[in-house]
Structures are given as C-alpha cells and as structure tokens.
Amino acid sequence: MDYSHLSARLALGAAIFLTGCGHQAAPSPPASSRVTVVTVLAQAVPITTELPGRITAHRIADVRPQVSGIVLKRLFVEGGEVKAGQQLYQIDPAPYRAAYDSAVAAEAAARALADRYKPLVEANVVSKQDYDNAVATYLQAQAAVETARINLVYTKVLSPISGRVGRSFITEGALVTANQTSALATVQQLDPVYVDVTQPSTTLLRLRREAAAGLLKENESGKTQVRLRLEDGSEYSHPGTLEFSEVTVDVGTGSVTLRALMPNPERLLLPGMFVREQIEEGVRQGAVLAPVQGISHDSKGDPTALVVDPNNVVELRSLQTDRAVGDQWLVVSGLKAGDRVIVEGIQFARPGSKVVAENYRPEPQEKTSRQAAATAQTAAE
Numbered sequence: 001m002d003y004s005h006l007s008a009r010l011a012l013g014a015a016i017f018l019t020g021c022g023h024q025a026a027p028s029p030p031a032s033s034r035v036t037v038v039t040v041l042a043q044a045v046p047i048t049t050e051l052p053g054r055i056t057a058h059r060i061a062d063v064r065p066q067v068s069g070i071v072l073k074r075l076f077v078e079g080g081e082v083k084a085g086q087q088l089y090q091i092d093p094a095p096y097r098a099a100y101d102s103a104v105a106a107e108a109a110a111r112a113l114a115d116r117y118k119p120l121v122e123a124n125v126v127s128k129q130d131y132d133n134a135v136a137t138y139l140q141a142q143a144a145v146e147t148a149r150i151n152l153v154y155t156k157v158l159s160p161i162s163g164r165v166g167r168s169f170i171t172e173g174a175l176v177t178a179n180q181t182s183a184l185a186t187v188q189q190l191d192p193v194y195v196d197v198t199q200p201s202t203t204l205l206r207l208r209r210e211a212a213a214g215l216l217k218e219n220e221s222g223k224t225q226v227r228l229r230l231e232d233g234s235e236y237s238h239p240g241t242l243e244f245s246e247v248t249v250d251v252g253t254g255s256v257t258l259r260a261l262m263p264n265p266e267r268l269l270l271p272g273m274f275v276r277e278q279i280e281e282g283v284r285q286g287a288v289l290a291p292v293q294g295i296s297h298d299s300k301g302d303p304t305a306l307v308v309d310p311n312n313v314v315e316l317r318s319l320q321t322d323r324a325v326g327d328q329w330l331v332v333s334g335l336k337a338g339d340r341v342i343v344e345g346i347q348f349a350r351p352g353s354k355v356v357a358e359n360y361r362p363e364p365q366e367k368t369s370r371q372a373a374a375t376a377q378t379a380a381e
Contacts, residue, residue: 034356036344037308038291042337045287045325048278049207050229051258053197055273057190058261061161062183063088065176066154067096078167082159082187089157089184091176096155100148107141114138163189164267193269195228195240195260195277201249204256207242210281216242226260228269229276238263242279289328294341295319305335306342306349308357314342316351 069091076088114134121131159165166186170176176184207224210216216224228236240262249256260277262269269275296304303319319334335341342349343360 032354032356033348035342035349036360037340037357038343038360039340040288042286045284047281047284051197051277053195053277055269055271056194056196057188057271058192059161059189061187063185067151068177071174076165082165084162086159087156088159091155093155096152100152103144103148107145110138110141159187163187190267191264192261193264197258197277198255201254201256227278231274288331288335290331290341291343292327294343295329308340312354314349314351314353
C-alpha cells in the first residue's frame, strides 16, 4: 500500500477542516443600543420656593355670657357674617331690670339724705360723721346703679369682632352662667387670613438673607410678596405678604413657623384649609434644567445622569441639584449646556458603551388626549 499518498490526502483534509472552523469562529460586532436623549440648555429660570401650609383665621373670638340666665333668643344666622357689637343672643333681662330699678331707688334715697344733712351739718345740728356717712352711702348707691346697669346691658350678648359666626352651641331656653368655660358660638375674622408654614430654620435664614439683598419679589409697600396654590391645584388670585415677625423656633425640632398675611374678600380661604405658599426668589440666569426622568440616584442617594458624549459613548455624571422646577431638576453642577441626557432606554445604556442617540420628541397633545380618553373608556367598561 502506498502510505505516502494516503498521508498526503489526510493532511489536505485536515487543512481544509481547520480552515472551515476558523471562518465559523469569527464573532460579529454587537449592535449599538438605541436611546432617547434631551439636550439641556442654559436659560433664565424664575426661582420659586413652594411651602405647604394651612389657613388660620386672622382673629378668633369665643362668645361667652357675662351674666347668668335663660337664653330667650338667638339673633344670628349660623355661618353668616356679623359686625362687631352686633347682638347675637338675648338673655332674660327681667331680674336684672328689677335689680337696676331697685338700685336707682336706693340711689335716690341716699342722695336725698345727703342733701338734707348738708345744711344741718353747717348749722351743727348733725355731726360731721353722720354727714360723711350719708355721702358715702350715696356714692355706694351710685356704684350699685352702674353695676346693675352693666349687668342689664350684658343680657344682650354682643359679637366682640366682625367676621363669620359658626354654629350655635346652645338653643333658646338653655341656662347659661357668667364666664362659663364653654362658648355659645365662635366668630372668626376671615379677611385677611394667615397662612402658617412650618419649615427648618435654615429656610428662614435663607429667605431673610434674600429679602435683605433685594432678591425676593416685593409689593408696592416693600414687603415680600407670596402667592398661593389651592388644594385643587388652581392659583389663588390675590397675592399676600410674608410676615417675618411671626416666627417661633421649636427647640425640639429646630423648625420655625413662617406666617403670611393673605387678603380673602371672597371668603374662599377657610381656617384649616391646606394650601401651598409660593415665594418668588428672583430669576437665576444661565441655569441648567434636566428632565426628571433622566435623573437617577446611586446607592448613597446622590443624583446621577447618563450623558451621551460627542462620540456617542455613554458617560455617568454625578450631579448636584438644587430644587424641582415643574417636571425638571435645577442642576447646580455635573451638567452644562449642550449635554445630551438619556431619558429613554436607560436600562440598555452602560457607561463606556456606544449607543445610537435619538432626540426626544414629545407626543402631540391631541394624541395624548385621545389615548387618555380611550384608557378612561376601557376602565369604565
């Protein structure tokens, strides 16, 4: 057998086999991930601090009786407006009128005795002591008349302030006592009203510095102007003023109460209502805003963003943010104008990887509305 010829054929087959295996092992380059980016810009941004707070009445007065007796009448409509000095209740005046008439009669008798003793003491017919006693009795009778008159007036229970009166806590026929602890009704002055906001003392210090530097928006009288956003998200039409003087520091929490004074001519603001107080802190020039959906947080809680560089390579940036402005974050450092921040496809982007970047295009409002309507209809069905 010709072994040399067989060996040559085997060698040739092995070479062909190895060559074929080499072609199959060559890997194909990975496809680049597609991401959507938003290019951030430097712009002038109005800076507004929004603080949660609650409405408090400007003045509150509990109405209590100053004399005892039976309530004969209630003279107001619950929930209505009353004026200072307006009569709210009538307590039975009969015993107090009788006491007043008796005091008047006693005063007349004491005065007559004092007048009769006066010429007699000058003629030494009566003693000086008797005359002095008669005069003292007359003065005491005058004081008794005034006390009786005051008590008679107090049978008319008056409103101490102007404002809105709440519900009545007693009805006609009820017995009330002088200076009782429970109120008959409560009157609250609702124009203007206070907005009380509890915040850390650092917020107060920052606002004071900005007010001193003239950065806060002021009204014609030079006071810091504030606006309100109501519970339903609507804007309150009347601006108010920030009252820095009404501040108390809580030693336990280190928080302070900032109080704003708001006009309330329509009585739209009611005590206890939750609102958001907006303080305009001026305009920051050259500010960089990044979309919220493009900001993440690392394990330490620090904000980060994935940025596509000019070579379409993904970079991880550590950011420093100031506050939320609408649906964006105000970025202090970590981003500059022109940076492309990834907002969609973040899960496919890795720092150092190459991507295909597409600019973000928001859906038309009409299409978004149709989708929302279709979703609502499906949920109803």
